[in-house]
Amino acid sequence: MAGLRARHRQARVEQVLNVASELFASQGYETTRIEEIAESAQVAPATVYNYFTTKANILTTLAVRHVRASLPERRALVRDPPADPMDAIRAFEKLLADQALRTLSRECWRAILSAPYREPRGTAHRVSLRFQWLIKRHYVLMLTGFQERGTIKKDVDLEVLADLVTAIGTYHFSRLVSDDEMTIDDLKEAVERHLDLVFAGVIAQPNPKAPKPKSTGPKPASKRKQRDE
Structure with a gap:
């Protein structure tokens, strides 16, 4: 008998949840009242409060x-x-x-x-x-x-x-x-x-196609010597 009551209670809980889901979708969560959920689920508002206490708990x-x-x-x-x-x-x-x-x-x-x-x-x-x-x-x-x-x-x-x-x-x-x-x-x-x-990662990878920067410093001594010769 206790098992039958538990099944009936679970069925009512599921019915309340299904109705709440539909009402939240059709008319919005904030505007939906627990009394409306109870009426559509064909249970007393006190039953809904007993199962969930608040609308937030239903959600x-x-x-x-x-x-x-x-x-x-x-x-x-x-x-x-x-x-x-x-x-x-x-x-x-x-x-x-x-x-x-x-x-x-x-x-x-x-x-x-x-x-x-x-x-x-x-x-x-x-x-x-x-x-x-x-x-x-x-x-x-x-x-x-x-x-x-x-x-x-x-x-x-x-x-x-x-x-x-x-x-x-x-x-x-x-x-x-x-x-x-x-x-x-x-x-x-x-x-x-x-x-x-x-x-x-955030480390930039070198671009192989990018042109190499031109050197503006002094030429190596070996290259200066070749040029002078």
Whole structure:
């Protein structure tokens, strides 16, 4: 009997989440009220408050559900990435952005990304840190494969590299969700510019086609002697 009650409760939770997701997408996160979610889900508002306490907790739960549903696709790419590390990271960042906007609106992601500033060390902040940790773990796994194949130098600290790549991706994703005119292709190009610096370094390489500078100093003694003779 207890198992049946638990299943019924989970079914109601899923119904509330599905309705909330639809309302957030159609009329916006900020303007949607819990009472509207309850009415559309055909449950009492008190039931929604009992399950989630706040609207922000509903959004956090939707984000967790999104990540869980996204993991198989991410793992498949990590296991079989493009042969070039840059191409692999570009593909993974594009996948992350595609999955995110496929599930939740930009407005929802703005609310999620702002949680650490609005509620430091709160539930949403802890969930956000967990998301970042998962992305970093995937990058460590992917980059380890490249390092084992000799594509990445053996002395590169992959934990540090994964931290840096994750930070670059997070920064540009925050730009994407804060700017309604920015596209995923724009994000891909912006990430690529920073990755070029990470993987190629910032030391300029000599251009073999550049003309050699003319010497303005004194000629060597041997050449002066030949000319005098």
